[in-house]
Amino acid sequence: MADYDVIVIGAGNGGISCAALLAKQGRKVLVLEQSDRVGGCCSTFVKDGYHFDVGASIVEVIYPIELAFKMLGTEFQKEVELIPCDPIYSYIFRDGSRVNYPLSLEGTAEVIGKLNEADGKQWYKLADYFAEMMKQTIEAFFTSPANNMVDMLKMVAKNPGILKFLPLFATSYQDVIKKYFKDEVVQQTMSFQSFYCGLPPELAPGFIALIPYSEHEGIYYPRGGMIQIPEAFRRIGESLGMELRFNAKVDKVLVRNRRAEGVRLADGTEITSKLVVSNVNAKKLYLEYIGEEHLPWINRVGMKSYEVSMSCMMMYVGCDYRPPLEAHHSLTIGPLQMMNDFWYNEYKNGQIPEDVYGLICWPTESDPALAPEGHHVLNIMGMGPYRLQGQSWDEEKMRVAEKFINELSKFAIPDLKDHVTVLEVSTPVDFERRLLSPGGAIYGLQMDIPAQAVFRPASRSKCIKGLYLTGASTHPGGGVPSTIASGLIASTLIEKYEK
């Protein structure tokens, strides 16, 4: 007799949402989390009265999250207060000038139109195209299994309208943006979102160019910090009997005759279960926790062929003044070609970028209670390769962060350097230590075309019975809504196949 019906490894969004949904199915569920909190990349920590988000800074495309809470018998916005962000983002140029995009489509058309009249009109064409894509794919693709070709055919049969968008899988993000916009400044301000899938505009799949539109359907910040989303799943799961243990690192998945039968913890304790759900990086799961000896050769080779996604550097800044910013998100990234060049010249060569490529998140603009009165929080994300050539992140990180803040003080956030009261830095290596994500990967596995949908590690394992995957490295990929969709998909598959 197994100790539990299901053991879930990891309490990131994919794991904790799946666990709550499985508890709702009446299963005896145990969640094992190696850190001391839920949420993984979508978590929040407190230092000296400042609340810093570990990674994720906003949530958009909330349909999968709404659906998951509905399946739990409640409503997303009853469980978590969502603060709408408007403007969506402010693009800050080296001369200090800014382009701010408001939430409304009309307002954005006006801003683009001032940069280039023809592009202002084109904006409506892009918006119409991607609004239609959202309608056709959000249910059919993002919240449905993509385990095999049969699933893909079912997707199309149920919703033939999605075929119209197939060409986006054969083109790049950059090509889509260049097709719609001719002005270089417009192209620049619409291109950095390719990094939301961990790739430069030239390599990101064309369908990611949906993001500059989808943000206009609403971007939100949860009052109390990003951790409020996984905390809501935890609260509901626990009320349904789900157990959660912190500081419980899984070292091995117990496998017999190609069936998962439980886990072994780092302290040697073995816990058995009928099913195992993994919320950890799929490459690490299969090659380390399960072990190559349990994998057929084709899965062994396949798994080794995946690349882990991009890593980054986070600077968590507490400051004693109101930073002169104009939006919850501000960007300081160069022209489109520079985004591609950065990837090949610096990121791939293990160089710390010389320029200030970054995303500045200002959560206290939306929720002032996240800092002591009169103070503010800035979570600044910089690009950073995991492996540095001839340098060590531990030795370089404070120098790099201080240089970054000094540079930002010159053109983007005047006087910031004189107002910093707290500075914490998390490098790609720290991300790996904190979340056990190999290579400090922020989206699990790379999200290029060869690793999408049916080509991504399957939600229902194809080689180990009783094993299910959630999180950024399975379909539909990285991001808060996608990983919650993955939890929802795994729970639906378990309901179907594991009576």
Ligand SMILES: Cc1cc2nc3c(=O)[nH]c(=O)nc-3n(C[C@H](O)[C@H](O)[C@H](O)COP(=O)(O)OP(=O)(O)OC[C@H]3O[C@@H](n4cnc5c(N)ncnc54)[C@H](O)[C@@H]3O)c2cc1C
């Ligand atoms: C810097 C950054 C910025 C981002 N910005 C955004 C954003 O603004 N909007 C957005 O939608 N997405 C954003 N993302 C992506 C999004 O946060 C992630 O894709 C998503 O939260 C990942 O969820 P997950 O289910 O894959 O789990 P993860 O967050 O990867 O969590 C996995 C959990 O498993 C635990 N774990 C790992 N190994 C073990 C083990 N052996 N035993 C037990 N527990 C283990 C970890 O401690 C962790 O808690 C960002 C990510 C980062 C890093």
